[in-house]
Amino acid sequence: MFRPKHRSRRTPLIAVLAVAALAAAPLTFGSGPASAGSGSGPDGGAPTITPAPHSERQRSDRVTITPAVTVVTGAKSDPAAVKLTTAVLKAAGARDVTTAQKAPAGSGSLAVYVGGPSENPASAGALDALRTDGPAGLAAEGYVLAMGGKGAGRIVLSGADPTGTYYAAQSLRQVLPHREVPGATVRGLAVRDWPATPVRGVIEGFYGTPWSHEARLDQLDYYGAHKMNIYVYSPKDDPYLRAKWRDPYPAEQLGQIEELVGRARANHVEFTYALSPGLSVCYSSDDDLKALTDKFQTLWDIGVRQFAVPLDDISYTDWNCDADKAKWGTGGGAAGQAQAYLLNRVNQQFIKTHDGALPLQMVPTEYYNTTSTPYKTAIAGQLDKDVLVEWTGEGVVAPTMTVAQAKRAKEVFGHAILTWDNYPVNDFATGRLFLGPFSGREKGLAEELAGITANPMIQPYASKLALHTVADYTWNDSAYDPDASYRAAVDETAGGNAKVARALRAFTDVNHSSRMDSAEAPELAKLMQGYADGSVQASRLTAAFAALRDAPATIRGGVEKGFVEDSGPWLDSAGAWGRAGVAAVRMLEEQRAGHADAAWTLRQQLPGLVAEAKSFRYTDLNGNKVPVVVGEGVLEPFFAKVRDTSNKDLGLPPQPTGTTKLPVYNGNTADRMTDGDDSTYFWSSRSPKSGEGVGVDLGGEQPLGSVSVAMGKSGSTEDYLHKGVLEYSSDGTTWHALGAEFSGKATWTADAPSGTTARYVRARATADQTSWLVVREFTVARTDRPTVSGGPAAANGSSLAAAADGVPENAYRAASAPASGDALAVTYPAPRSVSSVTVLRPDDASASKARVQLRVDGTWQDLGPLDGSVTALPAPAGTSADAVRLVWADGSAAPVVSEVITK
Template sequence: MILMAAGLALSASPVLAGTVTLPVVIPAPASIKLAGGALALGTSVVLVTAPEVDPETVVLLRKVLSAAGVETITTARKLPSVFQQPYIVLGTGENALIGDALARTGASLDTHAEGYTIASRPIGSGGLIALAGRDGDGLFHAVQTFRQIAAQPVLPALVIQDHPAMPIRGTIEGFYGAPWTMADRTRHLDFLASVKANTYVYSPKDDPFARDRWREPYPAETLAALGKLAATARRNHVDFVYAISPGPSVCFSDPADRDAMERKLDALRTIGVHSFYVALDDIEYTKWNCDRDAAAFGPSGAEAAGVAQAALLNAVQADLLRKDKASRPLIMVPTEYYDAKESPYKAALRKHLDPRVVVQWTGTDVVPPAISIPDARTATKAFGRKTLLWDNYPVNDYATTTGRLLLAPYARREAGLSEELTGILSNPMNQEAPSRVAVTGVAAFGWNDKDYDADRTWRAAARELAGGDAQAAAALMLFFDTQHMAPTFGSQPWQEQAPALKAALDRTRDAIAQGDGAARRLAIAELGRRADEIAGAPDIIRSGTVDPGFAEQSRPWLDAMVLWGRALQLTAAGLDAADRGSDAAFRYFAGAQRLAAEAAAIQTIPGATRFGGPVKLADGVLDRFIADAPTLIGSGKQDSGMSAERPVAP
């Protein structure tokens, strides 16, 4: 007899007939191997939980099982001698229960920090699934991986042994412009947990109490909201890091300013924040803010600034250790945060900064087109320690990103960087939900850079945002392609715009240019189908399966996509008419131009980003094709193989 798919009753035999395939897991595990056979959860399972498991991990597992169709979850304290239904064991470390479960599945525990093992095996008329974490974080990650596997109707017998390549992985809300709302941050913390990220840095440039008014205490209401956010982070096994930015006004040698900073961090500690960060970026560092710094550190300049900053940071680090021996190391971002060229400032930090302090670095530029292993090694030498990469992607708070969402895959970071970095933090966009597209890649690269596949992870991000709906995921991929441009501070982007659409439009141009009538008609028909997909994608994205925050924060771009799609529909109709020698071609092309102009005039959401303006969608690709289309087919003898005019709504 055969086990049935999830949601149906289990039969006597645990072995399923047919082919068993390796599941897709994002981030890619360090090791995943099929073990032979398969099992299904069915509608009823037994959960065996070790005493040390934290409640949020159990809650998450129960949600995963419910989503997989499990209706009844009974509990037990130990494993049976005879398995008549699926048993799931949850625990950490060297617990005897975990040891028993792993022994029965023939697996061993991954002992790296945040590591875990998942082992599944059909036994008797039931089966055993062991979710074993090296620590609580690892166990939580194991359940997040199981969430992806359990979404399939049948679970293959397998062994996953997994752990992160980089100890710090996540995001830094460090952009200019409208900060995220507390609701955005809460959703983002839930998302970070789902991709096994473990760090969120609160550092919005426009929080006055973190930067301009850093000495002042937070209003009680704001402090309470930050406390709730920190609690959400803990439930998600994410380290909530509070960043203070005193650089614009701090007097480094003034004990009163050091006391003010310590009071600020003490207040955050009372609401459950235990990780801290001092941001010294985007400040004038060749001029003192007070006369006493000149007396303490000498004439102002880059080297003196490095000495003064190190003195302040060392004092903060020492205070953290005095108050909490188990506190995480202080993180800082230096004033010279980009490139790794030797300088008096970097030399001063290297010489004077406490080696426990973590230093951030943005790569070879503020927005680097690529980051290599030699780049990171040079940064290690310059700062005297491995750096924590502040990756300014997909942030869109600078001028060349005006009108853009940055939805290309996370790419051009070299495999092997995990040997040279302490981790990666992505600086996301002002739009939280759209940021998840790239951040999924950042987290996956930080977890396993050597097996990272940018395109595969990109598609996985679309599936996740689409709630698993294949049609919605396909619509999102069309939209992502129109927002593929990745600018730098220079004139050349590091990722091109709309590569998939450009390839399709180039095929149309080529088919028309070759002069073969049949090929030309096929290409124009295919163009019409693609135009229909583009025009229809926004409605699919807004239909309810896609995360509603994504649809709302992308609203003007989706509005523009509808119009650009309709313009391309009319363009395809115009080419078809021109191919047949019909006078209707002019009318279609004129209508396409009007819609293109209307689409190009749509503005970003006021106040949502630092620089507002008209939204850009497949610019340089779609607009150019629509503009060129009337010139692609001239008048000539009418082809005998006429096709009927393609009906298109004006």
């Protein structure tokens, strides 16, 4: 952030609004890079303007914010730009801001010229005085911002058109300081800027809870502040856009849309109305054409000047009326012809007959990839050439988009392309927030397109972080740096507060990954890896988890209310993960220091802390409680590694870890295949292809027993590997079949031949399939596990085996106090070398008394008594034993044993 040389204190950018009486268009910009206000960058360089200008240079002169400032306007100066400029000047400390046709002579006060050549002829002379070129030759919406001169100096905001002048005012907002008193001096500046692509903005086109009216108004202000110029109204769950497209809007809803249109115009944003008739339209019907154009006329009458007809997410193999089938036949080509016929009639009979209407937009049914098909050929050949075609890239959610792909899309569709970019939309993964930057789009792409519209999340305020970066890319893709843009977005959301920004960075870090960028929690994951390999001190990782733990409270007190409401359950989950992380690192450090009791106490807390972190829910449009996911693929595996590290120190074998290269659906990650809970599951977000599947890493070479894979679930009974094989491997490279190929079964089971050992086991598809994959449990039995016998009998929900199953979190709990002579025996398949015996018991259930004994050559040898939660007893040197037993004392309480471990 940048600071002026003299400033009494920082004033939030919202103060700009308090100063301005913007009744017709109340502008609410979040506090942005602009919120710092400044005359220079942190090192005396140019102030931060976002989106980054194409050309920007500092001058050697300065301007001064005088007590009185004259805003020089022309007869056609953009009213919104004038209002914004006035507000910005007052927020910078000016006390008396007046408008006039020319600057008063000899006043010694600052003069600010608003308007390009077509708006305010006086700006040309002011630019000449500053020896700065005007906006001639700039693309539409380009602008020149110049400031400097003698004395108090002058500022010129000169757009290639009124929108360009408005954008110059938005840049000025980020350059001037925020002060309560006049007198600030600001270094001279010359900016010459223009958009990389003509159409830049947002399409509210997701499934799920539509945005509220208040959120939409706020979004339109945000778009104007970030130089985005289009908002497409297309929420999938507005019935009057789809299922009830023929019906007129209720008066109240139409009034809200009219208010949106007015707010959009005030922010130089084009409100685009997108009607989706495809579920029931008869393309050849004159009545349906009239219903569609009548609906458009209703919207025209309240100020809408751009229209779209999305025909996505419908079937084109089933006609809605017999007349269409009779006219065009069947198949994709027929559907393309029918759609072109209807859209051409709309274009000719409505768009062309309404002076001022902007080009019609459409979303094809085949809206992604660049494969030539009969449908696309029909659209290319028969749809009017001035209709803009929307396209999502080479996938519905395209990880990358290149110049070559865009050129190919123009060829295949035969039209100018407006991308419907499905980021940061989360309707396909409602348990996630996608808070990372816009990425994967090649430099030069924007220039190949008619425009770029981003489909945002169901959460409007949380979407702003990513939309900030979309705005930066679409304005100036050649200078776009995702990380730098994202840092600016975080700082803007934090309102210039460094503490809030740090909290936001901790929170957004664990909500970073997406289909565009698979890196989740890049900062935290780096520290985790460093801690694991010894290059990062425990204190640094603990501090990172503590920052995550504390971030929700700081964020809740420091950002706009909408962001907090949008992010509530994710904030709660992140904070809980932070608490768990602090405990996990502390547990490992206590264990490494030899503090067994303290380490065991902390380990007992971890399952509850992790369960709490995973307990938070988002309530969707239908009232479903969706588990929220934070730190996908990073946090849960970290705790698995913590567990395995602890187990290794205790002398326990590693626990199995689920693995897959398939993408994950809605947070149902691979580790859920091996958690011992049949109600949780891994779920892929696409169908497996031949050679793909899921596996288990056993953590080390070990003897194999029975292998079982339980797939599918209620509501998704077909989500299993329909054809495949179980395989095992010692090195992860050379694989051996475990039994014959399976087919048509949701549960596979195979027994490994006696003596088989492996580290890896997998279930691999041997054919492509159309259904996704759910795996509830992937279980690999070991043949070297001990057996547990004796008593007292286990209580309901527990088992004797839990006392030595390698999972300390699963405890054997007796149903009653022991009878005289009762003992709990752990017997191994063969004698083993034993140097010590450790017995773990819960802190709150360690009062029962017993003697610990080893069986050596058939004789029981006493090692000592149980003592507290952690009992560690050495065995005589050279001991080889085949069993351990706990002989309960008469009168002892009902015993509880977490784990019996021999080393």
